[in-house]
Amino acid sequence: MEYIVETRKLTKRFGKEFAVSDLAMKIPKGEIYGFLGPNGAGKTTTIRMLLGLMQPTAGSVRIFGSDLKKDRINILKKVGSLVENPSYYPHLTAAENLEVLRKIYGTEKNRVNEVLEIVRLSDVANKKVKGFSLGMKQRLGIAAALLNRPELLILDEPTNGLDPSGIIEIRNLIKRLPSIYGMTIVISSHLLSEIDQIATTVGIVSKGKMIFQDSIDVMRTFSKQSVVVKVNESEKAWRSLMAKGIQGELHDGKILLVDKTDQEIAAIIRNLVQNGHDIYRVEEDKRSLEDIFLQMTAEEERV
Protein backbone atom coordinates (compact mmCIF):
# COMPACT_ATOMS: atom_id res chain seq x y z
CA MET A 1 0.00 0.00 0.00
CA GLU A 2 1.18 3.48 -0.81
CA TYR A 3 1.44 5.69 2.20
CA ILE A 4 1.57 9.45 1.82
CA VAL A 5 2.72 9.85 5.42
CA GLU A 6 4.55 7.17 7.34
CA THR A 7 6.29 7.67 10.65
CA ARG A 8 8.49 5.09 12.32
CA LYS A 9 9.07 5.05 16.05
CA LEU A 10 8.54 8.79 16.10
CA THR A 11 9.42 10.12 19.53
CA LYS A 12 9.61 13.56 21.12
CA ARG A 13 10.79 14.07 24.65
CA PHE A 14 10.57 17.31 26.62
CA GLY A 15 12.80 16.84 29.64
CA LYS A 16 11.50 13.70 31.27
CA GLU A 17 8.09 13.81 29.61
CA PHE A 18 7.44 11.90 26.42
CA ALA A 19 5.05 14.02 24.39
CA VAL A 20 5.11 11.46 21.59
CA SER A 21 6.49 7.96 21.88
CA ASP A 22 7.14 5.30 19.24
CA LEU A 23 4.38 6.65 17.07
CA ALA A 24 3.75 4.75 13.85
CA MET A 25 1.39 6.79 11.71
CA LYS A 26 0.34 5.44 8.35
CA ILE A 27 -1.79 7.55 6.04
CA PRO A 28 -2.85 6.01 2.73
CA LYS A 29 -3.21 8.15 -0.37
CA GLY A 30 -6.50 9.94 -0.94
CA GLU A 31 -7.82 9.38 2.58
CA ILE A 32 -9.17 11.93 5.02
CA TYR A 33 -7.27 10.93 8.12
CA GLY A 34 -8.84 11.93 11.41
CA PHE A 35 -6.11 12.35 14.00
CA LEU A 36 -7.87 12.10 17.33
CA GLY A 37 -6.90 12.40 20.93
CA PRO A 38 -7.60 14.36 24.09
CA ASN A 39 -5.89 17.70 24.56
CA GLY A 40 -2.24 17.22 25.37
CA ALA A 41 -2.07 13.77 23.79
CA GLY A 42 0.70 14.84 21.42
CA LYS A 43 -1.26 15.67 18.28
CA THR A 44 0.21 19.11 17.67
CA THR A 45 3.70 17.93 18.57
CA THR A 46 3.36 15.15 15.99
CA ILE A 47 2.13 17.58 13.35
CA ARG A 48 4.98 19.97 14.07
CA MET A 49 7.42 17.13 13.52
CA LEU A 50 5.66 16.21 10.26
CA LEU A 51 6.34 19.75 9.02
CA GLY A 52 9.90 19.93 10.30
CA LEU A 53 9.02 22.74 12.71
CA MET A 54 10.38 20.58 15.51
CA GLN A 55 13.11 17.98 15.48
CA PRO A 56 12.08 14.50 16.69
CA THR A 57 14.08 13.06 19.59
CA ALA A 58 14.09 9.74 17.73
CA GLY A 59 12.42 8.04 14.81
CA SER A 60 11.78 9.07 11.24
CA VAL A 61 9.14 10.72 9.10
CA ARG A 62 8.56 9.80 5.46
CA ILE A 63 6.24 11.89 3.32
CA PHE A 64 5.52 11.03 -0.34
CA GLY A 65 8.01 8.20 0.14
CA SER A 66 11.00 10.46 0.91
CA ASP A 67 12.75 11.11 4.17
CA LEU A 68 11.70 14.45 5.68
CA LYS A 69 15.17 15.13 7.02
CA LYS A 70 16.83 14.74 3.62
CA ASP A 71 14.20 16.11 1.32
CA ARG A 72 12.33 18.67 3.40
CA ILE A 73 12.14 21.46 0.83
CA ASN A 74 10.79 19.26 -1.98
CA ILE A 75 8.26 17.67 0.37
CA LEU A 76 7.02 21.00 1.71
CA LYS A 77 6.42 22.27 -1.83
CA LYS A 78 3.55 19.78 -2.00
CA VAL A 79 2.20 20.24 1.54
CA GLY A 80 -0.28 22.79 2.83
CA SER A 81 -0.70 23.26 6.56
CA LEU A 82 -2.59 25.02 9.30
CA VAL A 83 -1.00 24.47 12.70
CA GLU A 84 -2.89 25.20 15.90
CA ASN A 85 -4.13 28.79 16.06
CA PRO A 86 -4.31 30.51 12.70
CA SER A 87 -1.10 32.26 11.67
CA TYR A 88 -1.26 35.63 9.99
CA TYR A 89 0.35 39.05 9.77
CA PRO A 90 -2.05 41.40 11.58
CA HIS A 91 -0.84 44.53 9.80
CA LEU A 92 -1.56 43.11 6.34
CA THR A 93 -4.86 42.59 4.53
CA ALA A 94 -6.14 39.11 3.71
CA ALA A 95 -4.90 39.39 0.13
CA GLU A 96 -1.50 40.74 1.21
CA ASN A 97 -1.10 37.91 3.72
CA LEU A 98 -1.60 35.40 0.95
CA GLU A 99 0.58 37.40 -1.42
CA VAL A 100 3.53 37.10 0.98
CA LEU A 101 3.20 33.32 0.91
CA ARG A 102 2.51 33.22 -2.82
CA LYS A 103 5.78 35.00 -3.53
CA ILE A 104 7.67 32.32 -1.64
CA TYR A 105 5.83 29.44 -3.31
CA GLY A 106 6.18 31.08 -6.69
CA THR A 107 2.64 30.19 -7.77
CA GLU A 108 0.88 32.40 -10.28
CA LYS A 109 -0.55 35.69 -9.10
CA ASN A 110 -4.20 34.90 -9.67
CA ARG A 111 -4.04 31.98 -7.25
CA VAL A 112 -4.58 34.40 -4.35
CA ASN A 113 -8.02 35.35 -5.68
CA GLU A 114 -8.83 31.72 -6.35
CA VAL A 115 -8.16 30.57 -2.80
CA LEU A 116 -9.97 33.59 -1.34
CA GLU A 117 -12.94 32.54 -3.47
CA ILE A 118 -12.73 28.94 -2.22
CA VAL A 119 -12.93 30.02 1.43
CA ARG A 120 -15.41 32.82 0.61
CA LEU A 121 -13.29 35.73 1.79
CA SER A 122 -13.23 37.65 -1.49
CA ASP A 123 -15.42 40.39 -0.04
CA VAL A 124 -12.94 41.20 2.71
CA ALA A 125 -9.78 40.61 0.64
CA ASN A 126 -8.60 44.17 1.21
CA LYS A 127 -9.39 44.43 4.92
CA LYS A 128 -6.71 44.11 7.56
CA VAL A 129 -6.67 40.70 9.21
CA LYS A 130 -6.40 42.07 12.76
CA GLY A 131 -10.10 42.99 12.56
CA PHE A 132 -11.17 39.51 11.44
CA SER A 133 -13.26 37.13 13.54
CA LEU A 134 -11.65 33.85 14.56
CA GLY A 135 -13.68 32.02 11.94
CA MET A 136 -12.45 34.34 9.21
CA LYS A 137 -8.85 33.98 10.36
CA GLN A 138 -9.29 30.22 10.35
CA ARG A 139 -10.64 30.34 6.79
CA LEU A 140 -7.76 32.56 5.76
CA GLY A 141 -5.42 29.93 7.22
CA ILE A 142 -7.09 27.27 5.10
CA ALA A 143 -6.79 29.52 2.05
CA ALA A 144 -3.07 29.85 2.79
CA ALA A 145 -2.77 26.08 3.07
CA LEU A 146 -4.37 25.67 -0.36
CA LEU A 147 -2.21 28.24 -2.15
CA ASN A 148 0.30 25.77 -3.57
CA ARG A 149 -2.33 23.19 -4.62
CA PRO A 150 -0.96 20.72 -2.08
CA GLU A 151 -1.12 16.96 -2.44
CA LEU A 152 -1.14 16.68 1.34
CA LEU A 153 -3.14 19.06 3.49
CA ILE A 154 -2.50 19.08 7.24
CA LEU A 155 -5.08 20.86 9.37
CA ASP A 156 -4.51 20.97 13.12
CA GLU A 157 -7.76 21.59 15.01
CA PRO A 158 -9.29 23.62 12.18
CA THR A 159 -12.57 24.17 14.01
CA ASN A 160 -11.16 24.93 17.45
CA GLY A 161 -12.89 27.89 19.07
CA LEU A 162 -15.46 28.35 16.33
CA ASP A 163 -19.20 28.75 16.80
CA PRO A 164 -21.51 26.01 15.42
CA SER A 165 -22.16 27.77 12.12
CA GLY A 166 -18.43 28.32 11.67
CA ILE A 167 -17.79 24.65 12.39
CA ILE A 168 -20.33 23.57 9.80
CA GLU A 169 -18.87 25.94 7.24
CA ILE A 170 -15.33 24.65 7.76
CA ARG A 171 -16.56 21.07 7.69
CA ASN A 172 -18.37 21.57 4.40
CA LEU A 173 -15.32 23.25 2.98
CA ILE A 174 -13.06 20.35 3.98
CA LYS A 175 -15.52 17.80 2.60
CA ARG A 176 -15.40 19.47 -0.81
CA LEU A 177 -11.64 19.45 -1.07
CA PRO A 178 -10.64 15.85 -1.84
CA SER A 179 -13.22 15.47 -4.57
CA ILE A 180 -12.01 18.63 -6.30
CA TYR A 181 -8.30 18.24 -5.85
CA GLY A 182 -7.69 14.58 -5.09
CA MET A 183 -5.56 15.41 -2.08
CA THR A 184 -4.84 13.50 1.09
CA ILE A 185 -6.00 15.32 4.20
CA VAL A 186 -5.00 15.03 7.85
CA ILE A 187 -7.32 16.67 10.36
CA SER A 188 -6.59 16.60 14.04
CA SER A 189 -9.22 17.14 16.69
CA HIS A 190 -10.02 16.34 20.28
CA LEU A 191 -13.68 15.87 19.37
CA LEU A 192 -14.71 12.76 17.53
CA SER A 193 -17.93 14.37 16.37
CA GLU A 194 -15.80 16.76 14.32
CA ILE A 195 -14.21 13.95 12.40
CA ASP A 196 -16.96 11.35 12.53
CA GLN A 197 -18.68 12.74 9.47
CA ILE A 198 -15.71 13.42 7.23
CA ALA A 199 -12.84 11.07 8.05
CA THR A 200 -12.31 7.82 6.21
CA THR A 201 -9.41 6.64 8.36
CA VAL A 202 -8.86 7.29 12.03
CA GLY A 203 -5.80 7.37 14.25
CA ILE A 204 -6.32 7.79 17.97
CA VAL A 205 -3.52 8.95 20.24
CA SER A 206 -3.44 9.06 23.97
CA LYS A 207 -0.44 10.10 26.04
CA GLY A 208 1.72 10.19 22.94
CA LYS A 209 0.92 6.65 21.86
CA MET A 210 -1.17 5.47 18.93
CA ILE A 211 -3.88 3.31 20.47
CA PHE A 212 -6.02 2.74 17.39
CA GLN A 213 -5.42 3.21 13.68
CA ASP A 214 -7.75 1.85 11.03
CA SER A 215 -10.64 2.79 8.81
CA ILE A 216 -13.60 4.46 10.47
CA ASP A 217 -15.77 1.47 9.47
CA VAL A 218 -13.61 -0.82 11.58
CA MET A 219 -14.00 1.58 14.46
CA ARG A 220 -17.77 1.53 13.99
CA THR A 221 -17.88 -2.26 14.45
CA PHE A 222 -16.84 -1.60 18.04
CA SER A 223 -20.20 -0.03 18.66
CA LYS A 224 -22.39 -2.82 20.04
CA GLN A 225 -26.11 -2.50 19.76
CA SER A 226 -28.29 -3.12 22.74
CA VAL A 227 -32.00 -2.89 23.45
CA VAL A 228 -33.42 -1.42 26.64
CA VAL A 229 -36.78 -2.64 27.83
CA LYS A 230 -38.71 -0.75 30.49
CA VAL A 231 -41.37 -2.85 32.23
CA ASN A 232 -43.31 -2.87 35.49
CA GLU A 233 -41.92 -5.16 38.20
CA SER A 234 -38.62 -5.12 36.38
CA GLU A 235 -36.79 -7.38 38.82
CA LYS A 236 -39.44 -10.08 38.55
CA ALA A 237 -39.47 -9.78 34.78
CA TRP A 238 -35.71 -10.02 34.66
CA ARG A 239 -35.72 -13.14 36.85
CA SER A 240 -38.28 -14.79 34.63
CA LEU A 241 -36.05 -14.12 31.61
CA MET A 242 -33.02 -15.46 33.45
CA ALA A 243 -34.99 -18.58 34.33
CA LYS A 244 -35.50 -19.17 30.61
CA GLY A 245 -31.78 -18.80 29.98
CA ILE A 246 -31.94 -15.36 28.38
CA GLN A 247 -28.95 -13.20 29.23
CA GLY A 248 -29.77 -9.66 30.23
CA GLU A 249 -28.71 -6.99 32.67
CA LEU A 250 -30.83 -5.17 35.16
CA HIS A 251 -30.10 -1.47 35.32
CA ASP A 252 -32.14 1.17 37.16
CA GLY A 253 -35.32 -0.78 36.68
CA LYS A 254 -34.60 -1.37 33.01
CA ILE A 255 -33.58 -4.57 31.32
CA LEU A 256 -30.62 -4.28 29.03
CA LEU A 257 -30.35 -6.82 26.22
CA VAL A 258 -26.99 -6.83 24.46
CA ASP A 259 -26.29 -8.16 20.96
CA LYS A 260 -29.60 -9.82 20.22
CA THR A 261 -31.06 -10.49 16.80
CA ASP A 262 -34.47 -9.09 15.85
CA GLN A 263 -36.03 -12.55 16.28
CA GLU A 264 -34.61 -12.95 19.74
CA ILE A 265 -35.90 -9.55 20.80
CA ALA A 266 -39.37 -10.40 19.43
CA ALA A 267 -39.39 -13.68 21.37
CA ILE A 268 -38.32 -11.96 24.58
CA ILE A 269 -41.04 -9.30 24.29
CA ARG A 270 -43.68 -11.93 23.56
CA ASN A 271 -42.51 -13.87 26.58
CA LEU A 272 -42.78 -10.85 28.86
CA VAL A 273 -46.24 -9.98 27.59
CA GLN A 274 -47.47 -13.54 28.05
CA ASN A 275 -46.15 -13.47 31.61
CA GLY A 276 -48.40 -10.52 32.31
CA HIS A 277 -45.75 -7.73 32.41
CA ASP A 278 -46.65 -4.27 31.21
CA ILE A 279 -44.17 -3.02 28.68
CA TYR A 280 -43.66 0.73 28.75
CA ARG A 281 -40.81 1.21 26.32
CA VAL A 282 -38.52 -0.76 24.02
CA GLU A 283 -35.58 1.36 22.93
CA GLU A 284 -32.46 0.80 20.93
CA ASP A 285 -29.36 2.04 22.71
CA LYS A 286 -26.56 2.38 20.24
CA ARG A 287 -23.19 3.23 21.67
CA SER A 288 -21.92 6.22 19.84
CA LEU A 289 -18.40 6.42 18.46
CA GLU A 290 -17.88 9.11 21.05
CA ASP A 291 -18.38 6.50 23.79
CA ILE A 292 -15.90 4.18 22.13
CA PHE A 293 -13.41 6.95 21.79
CA LEU A 294 -13.82 7.94 25.43
CA GLN A 295 -13.54 4.34 26.53
CA MET A 296 -10.39 3.77 24.47
CA THR A 297 -8.67 6.84 25.82
CA ALA A 298 -9.86 6.19 29.36
CA GLU A 299 -8.50 2.65 29.26
CA GLU A 300 -5.18 4.04 28.18
CA GLU A 301 -5.26 6.54 31.04
CA ARG A 302 -5.69 3.78 33.59
CA VAL A 303 -2.79 1.68 32.34
Added chain:
Amino acid sequence: MYHLLDAEWLKLRKSKITFIMFVGPIVGMILGLTVSTDMFPDEINHWFSTLMVMNLTYALLFLPLITGVLASTICRYEHQAGGWKQLLALPVTRGKVFIAKYLLLIVLIFAMQVLYLGAVVTIGFIHQYTDPFPMEIVWKSILGGWVATFPLAALQLWMSLMFKSFAAPLAVNVIFTLPAILAVNSEKVGPYYPWAQPFSMMYIGGDTKDVFFIPWEQLITVVGGGFLLFFLCGYIYFQRKAV
Protein backbone atom coordinates in the same frame (compact mmCIF):
# COMPACT_ATOMS: atom_id res chain seq x y z
CA MET B 1 16.39 33.89 -2.14
CA TYR B 2 14.95 36.63 -4.35
CA HIS B 3 11.40 35.45 -3.68
CA LEU B 4 12.04 35.41 0.03
CA LEU B 5 13.40 38.96 0.03
CA ASP B 6 10.48 40.07 -2.10
CA ALA B 7 8.06 38.58 0.45
CA GLU B 8 9.98 40.16 3.35
CA TRP B 9 9.82 43.52 1.63
CA LEU B 10 6.03 43.31 1.29
CA LYS B 11 5.64 42.55 5.00
CA LEU B 12 7.98 45.37 5.92
CA ARG B 13 6.55 47.99 3.60
CA LYS B 14 3.19 47.83 5.34
CA SER B 15 4.60 48.14 8.84
CA LYS B 16 5.46 51.38 10.62
CA ILE B 17 9.11 51.14 9.71
CA THR B 18 9.47 54.53 7.98
CA PHE B 19 8.64 56.36 11.15
CA ILE B 20 11.41 54.55 13.03
CA MET B 21 13.96 55.19 10.31
CA PHE B 22 13.38 58.92 10.45
CA VAL B 23 13.91 59.21 14.22
CA GLY B 24 17.73 59.17 14.16
CA PRO B 25 18.22 61.56 11.22
CA ILE B 26 15.61 63.98 12.59
CA VAL B 27 17.28 64.09 16.01
CA GLY B 28 20.57 64.66 14.20
CA MET B 29 19.00 67.48 12.26
CA ILE B 30 17.66 69.18 15.36
CA LEU B 31 21.15 69.07 16.83
CA GLY B 32 22.56 70.39 13.58
CA LEU B 33 20.23 73.37 13.70
CA THR B 34 21.67 74.39 17.04
CA VAL B 35 25.22 74.41 15.70
CA SER B 36 26.67 77.82 15.67
CA THR B 37 29.72 77.99 13.43
CA ASP B 38 31.18 80.59 15.77
CA MET B 39 32.00 77.78 18.16
CA PHE B 40 34.74 76.61 15.80
CA PRO B 41 37.74 78.44 14.37
CA ASP B 42 37.10 79.99 10.98
CA GLU B 43 39.60 77.90 9.07
CA ILE B 44 37.59 74.72 9.75
CA ASN B 45 35.14 73.77 7.00
CA HIS B 46 31.62 74.45 8.28
CA TRP B 47 30.42 71.06 7.04
CA PHE B 48 33.03 69.44 9.30
CA SER B 49 31.96 71.25 12.40
CA THR B 50 28.30 70.48 11.75
CA LEU B 51 29.04 66.81 11.18
CA MET B 52 31.12 66.68 14.36
CA VAL B 53 28.23 67.95 16.46
CA MET B 54 25.60 65.84 14.78
CA ASN B 55 27.68 62.64 14.83
CA LEU B 56 28.22 62.75 18.54
CA THR B 57 24.63 61.91 19.47
CA TYR B 58 23.67 60.13 16.30
CA ALA B 59 26.59 57.70 16.00
CA LEU B 60 27.05 57.14 19.70
CA LEU B 61 23.41 56.59 20.64
CA PHE B 62 20.80 56.66 17.92
CA LEU B 63 22.52 54.56 15.29
CA PRO B 64 23.17 51.56 17.59
CA LEU B 65 19.85 51.88 19.39
CA ILE B 66 17.74 52.16 16.27
CA THR B 67 19.61 49.27 14.69
CA GLY B 68 18.17 47.19 17.52
CA VAL B 69 14.70 48.63 17.14
CA LEU B 70 14.74 47.85 13.42
CA ALA B 71 15.84 44.28 14.15
CA SER B 72 12.94 43.87 16.58
CA THR B 73 10.52 45.40 14.09
CA ILE B 74 11.33 42.93 11.32
CA CYS B 75 10.78 40.05 13.76
CA ARG B 76 7.77 41.50 15.54
CA TYR B 77 5.13 40.59 13.00
CA GLU B 78 6.47 37.05 12.90
CA HIS B 79 6.09 36.69 16.67
CA GLN B 80 2.67 38.34 16.82
CA ALA B 81 0.36 35.67 15.42
CA GLY B 82 2.25 32.51 14.57
CA GLY B 83 4.14 33.99 11.63
CA TRP B 84 7.23 31.88 12.28
CA LYS B 85 5.45 28.56 12.12
CA GLN B 86 3.70 29.55 8.92
CA LEU B 87 6.87 30.87 7.33
CA LEU B 88 9.03 27.91 8.32
CA ALA B 89 6.46 25.34 7.15
CA LEU B 90 6.95 26.74 3.65
CA PRO B 91 9.55 25.27 1.32
CA VAL B 92 12.34 27.53 2.59
CA THR B 93 15.42 26.72 4.62
CA ARG B 94 15.89 28.42 7.94
CA GLY B 95 19.33 29.56 6.87
CA LYS B 96 17.85 31.49 3.97
CA VAL B 97 15.19 33.05 6.18
CA PHE B 98 17.88 34.19 8.61
CA ILE B 99 20.07 35.62 5.86
CA ALA B 100 17.09 37.37 4.24
CA LYS B 101 16.20 39.01 7.54
CA TYR B 102 19.79 40.09 8.09
CA LEU B 103 20.17 41.52 4.58
CA LEU B 104 16.92 43.39 4.99
CA LEU B 105 18.12 44.79 8.29
CA ILE B 106 21.42 46.13 6.95
CA VAL B 107 19.69 47.60 3.91
CA LEU B 108 17.39 49.46 6.30
CA ILE B 109 20.36 50.74 8.27
CA PHE B 110 21.97 51.89 5.05
CA ALA B 111 18.79 53.74 4.10
CA MET B 112 18.85 55.39 7.51
CA GLN B 113 22.46 56.47 6.94
CA VAL B 114 21.45 58.01 3.62
CA LEU B 115 18.61 59.86 5.36
CA TYR B 116 21.15 61.11 7.88
CA LEU B 117 23.33 62.35 5.04
CA GLY B 118 20.26 64.12 3.73
CA ALA B 119 19.82 65.73 7.13
CA VAL B 120 23.43 66.98 7.06
CA VAL B 121 22.98 68.49 3.61
CA THR B 122 19.70 70.12 4.64
CA ILE B 123 21.39 71.74 7.62
CA GLY B 124 24.05 73.12 5.32
CA PHE B 125 21.44 74.70 3.12
CA ILE B 126 19.59 76.15 6.07
CA HIS B 127 22.80 77.70 7.42
CA GLN B 128 23.84 78.63 3.87
CA TYR B 129 27.34 77.18 4.07
CA THR B 130 29.63 78.38 1.33
CA ASP B 131 32.49 76.00 2.07
CA PRO B 132 33.06 73.15 -0.42
CA PHE B 133 31.20 69.98 0.47
CA PRO B 134 33.79 67.36 1.61
CA MET B 135 32.22 64.52 -0.36
CA GLU B 136 34.96 61.97 0.18
CA ILE B 137 35.11 62.39 3.91
CA VAL B 138 31.36 62.47 4.36
CA TRP B 139 30.90 59.26 2.40
CA LYS B 140 33.66 57.64 4.40
CA SER B 141 31.78 58.54 7.54
CA ILE B 142 28.37 57.40 6.27
CA LEU B 143 29.65 54.09 4.88
CA GLY B 144 31.94 53.51 7.84
CA GLY B 145 29.09 54.02 10.29
CA TRP B 146 27.06 51.53 8.32
CA VAL B 147 29.77 48.86 8.28
CA ALA B 148 30.28 49.35 12.01
CA THR B 149 26.68 48.32 12.71
CA PHE B 150 27.09 44.89 11.05
CA PRO B 151 28.01 43.06 14.29
CA LEU B 152 25.41 45.01 16.29
CA ALA B 153 22.73 44.16 13.74
CA ALA B 154 23.66 40.47 13.94
CA LEU B 155 23.44 40.45 17.74
CA GLN B 156 20.16 42.33 17.78
CA LEU B 157 18.66 40.04 15.16
CA TRP B 158 19.64 37.04 17.28
CA MET B 159 18.08 38.62 20.38
CA SER B 160 14.93 39.57 18.49
CA LEU B 161 14.54 36.01 17.20
CA MET B 162 14.94 34.68 20.70
CA PHE B 163 12.60 37.01 22.59
CA LYS B 164 8.98 37.50 21.71
CA SER B 165 8.80 40.79 23.56
CA PHE B 166 10.05 44.08 22.22
CA ALA B 167 11.57 45.07 25.54
CA ALA B 168 14.10 42.27 26.10
CA PRO B 169 16.24 42.88 22.99
CA LEU B 170 15.99 46.61 23.62
CA ALA B 171 17.29 46.14 27.16
CA VAL B 172 20.27 44.16 25.86
CA ASN B 173 20.87 46.89 23.34
CA VAL B 174 20.77 49.71 25.89
CA ILE B 175 23.01 47.82 28.32
CA PHE B 176 25.70 47.52 25.66
CA THR B 177 25.21 50.89 23.98
CA LEU B 178 25.38 53.22 26.99
CA PRO B 179 28.91 52.20 28.06
CA ALA B 180 30.03 53.23 24.56
CA ILE B 181 29.88 56.83 25.79
CA LEU B 182 32.64 56.00 28.25
CA ALA B 183 34.43 53.63 25.92
CA VAL B 184 35.04 56.19 23.17
CA ASN B 185 36.88 58.34 25.67
CA SER B 186 39.21 55.51 26.59
CA GLU B 187 42.16 54.73 24.39
CA LYS B 188 42.42 51.27 25.90
CA VAL B 189 38.82 50.07 25.64
CA GLY B 190 37.48 52.21 22.80
CA PRO B 191 39.11 50.37 19.91
CA TYR B 192 37.91 46.98 21.15
CA TYR B 193 34.35 47.78 22.12
CA PRO B 194 31.98 46.89 19.26
CA TRP B 195 29.34 49.40 20.33
CA ALA B 196 31.89 52.21 20.15
CA GLN B 197 32.75 51.41 16.52
CA PRO B 198 29.86 53.28 14.84
CA PHE B 199 31.13 56.45 16.48
CA SER B 200 34.78 55.72 15.74
CA MET B 201 34.05 54.94 12.13
CA MET B 202 31.91 58.04 11.67
CA TYR B 203 34.31 60.30 13.54
CA ILE B 204 35.67 62.51 10.82
CA GLY B 205 38.49 63.75 12.99
CA GLY B 206 40.02 60.27 12.87
CA ASP B 207 42.99 59.06 10.93
CA THR B 208 42.29 59.29 7.19
CA LYS B 209 45.19 57.19 5.94
CA ASP B 210 43.06 54.04 5.74
CA VAL B 211 39.85 53.54 3.79
CA PHE B 212 37.86 54.17 6.97
CA PHE B 213 38.62 56.26 10.02
CA ILE B 214 39.90 53.30 11.99
CA PRO B 215 42.93 51.08 11.27
CA TRP B 216 42.38 47.96 9.19
CA GLU B 217 43.37 45.66 12.06
CA GLN B 218 40.67 47.14 14.26
CA LEU B 219 38.11 46.90 11.47
CA ILE B 220 38.86 43.25 10.81
CA THR B 221 39.21 42.06 14.38
CA VAL B 222 36.59 44.06 16.23
CA VAL B 223 33.98 44.71 13.55
CA GLY B 224 34.66 41.62 11.45
CA GLY B 225 35.19 39.33 14.42
CA GLY B 226 32.14 40.67 16.24
CA PHE B 227 30.04 40.21 13.14
CA LEU B 228 31.19 36.61 12.66
CA LEU B 229 30.58 35.70 16.28
CA PHE B 230 27.09 37.20 16.57
CA PHE B 231 26.00 36.17 13.10
CA LEU B 232 27.01 32.54 13.64
CA CYS B 233 25.40 32.41 17.07
CA GLY B 234 22.16 33.80 15.68
CA TYR B 235 22.29 31.50 12.67
CA ILE B 236 22.85 28.38 14.75
CA TYR B 237 20.23 29.43 17.27
CA PHE B 238 17.65 29.88 14.53
CA GLN B 239 18.46 26.48 12.97
CA ARG B 240 17.60 24.78 16.24
CA LYS B 241 14.73 26.94 17.39
CA ALA B 242 11.53 24.94 17.88
CA VAL B 243 8.51 26.84 16.61
